Amino acid sequence: MAITTTVDQVTDDLTRLRFVMVNLYFLGTADNWVLIDAGLPGSKTSIIETAEARFGKGARPKAILLTHGHFDHVGAFPDLLEHWDVPVYAHSVELPFLTGAADYPPPDPTVGKGVLALLSFTYPNKGIDLGSKVHALPEDGSVPFMPEWRTVPVPGHSAGQVAFFRERDRCLIAGDAFVTTKQESLYAVMTQEEEVSGPPAYFTPDWREAQRSVEKLVALNPEIAATGHGTPMRGEELRQGLAELVHHFDEIAVPDHGRYVPEEKKG
Template identity: 55%
Template sequence: MKPLDSDFSETHLPFFSVKSGEGREVCNDLYYWTNQIVNVCFYGVPGTEDWVLIDCGMPHSKERIMEAAEKRFGHAGKPKAIVLTHGHFDHVGSLEPLLEEWDVPVYAHELEIPYLNGERDYPKGDPTADGGLVSELSPFYPHHGIDVAGSVQKLPDNGDIPFMEGWKWIHTPGHTPGHVSFFREKDRILIAGDAFVTVKQESLYRVIVQKKEISGPPRYFTMDWEAAQESVGKIAALNPKSSVTGHGEVMAGVELERSLNMLAERFDELALPPNRRPH
């Protein structure tokens, strides 16, 4: 596994939310842990050796992720697999270093694999997407792909997620071409990735204090807004009862139902960058 010339080794982003380093249990077998400003999920009951890591956080976070996993499961064993919602730097920042420690398969949607095997880079961040500082700095964030070609494989065509019995992956493109979310029908829990988030990710202040509010996918990195809108509608139709998103706190119950429906119905107003809204 060879890193690209522009790897994450020199990437240090000094953004930390008040929740950084904290974890919260969504249910007995799903736990999310905040790595600076992004959430990493751990699937599996405490004490089990059959667990799965969902997304890999920020660059230079390998040790912290491994420590969080050991604290959650009570041992230093490796996961059965790593599953990715998508390949942006804040979701795969520590993937390559983790694979040096853990020889495990990595699963992603087939349309995301070109960004994970060294073939393609994402577009640069769009500083005009919103007036917030996070957006204005986004052209300087890493946007290159990575190369884990020896480990990555596509998610099964039948919608199953390896080592996550009862869960299905759902193609929710827009933020990236191969973005996926994960849904478990029996308790209607959703792992949304960045298909929508529960903090206004463009605002540094709101990111730092983790003000909970529904928002569309992070504007500065979203590639296809028409697809993003369709994905939010698809998720709202699932009527999830609880959702972990890539950024922000868990949202559940009536708050989630009302917020998701509002986002789907008023997507142009609430999610689109001002310069993309219809006049």
């Protein structure tokens, strides 16, 4: 069983459950809520316990929405689906990795930046097969069961990664398009040292797409950002961090070496 280290409230209807190295989120109210991402392997019990503490005994989501399908965002499957039996939604481009049709590009432990990057050769990149449980998110950008929210495609870290955005309070659930700690560093992850950073370098195969995705999210002018890794950030601290990331993306986010580094950065 994964170790639950933090449960905290991001907004009145958004709750973060943090495991050692990754976040997932509960969005909504007792009569209408969804789970966003599915954590690490072995996290089923913690997810269910947190859901019941938040929404009441026997609570079950309307659906599970995936920002993307990397191993640390789908780890509770298939156990969680056996318990809840609810639909899963992801971007259509991500479906091959969730139906057993494709595997992700392998992680790159040569990117440097820290121990977690060095260990990434051990991280699974094999796709999973959710069969008929998984469905494509609506092409019009609407979010199932969450009418105030819209889907924002943010490829780069994975081909079909998405974020979710609500205009009313400019709340952004960013997936791993950017994160708020240096995910490559064991020290930063364990201490949750806050720093707006690019997507985890060891698992990002397309840096130019990742850069365009960050620019797209910055243009939304989010007030609150709940990311796949790191502590939720808001206000001026978030805006300054994102501005710095956009203006110095290659220096902050893109590693100096590695199999996926753009040729112009290598040069």
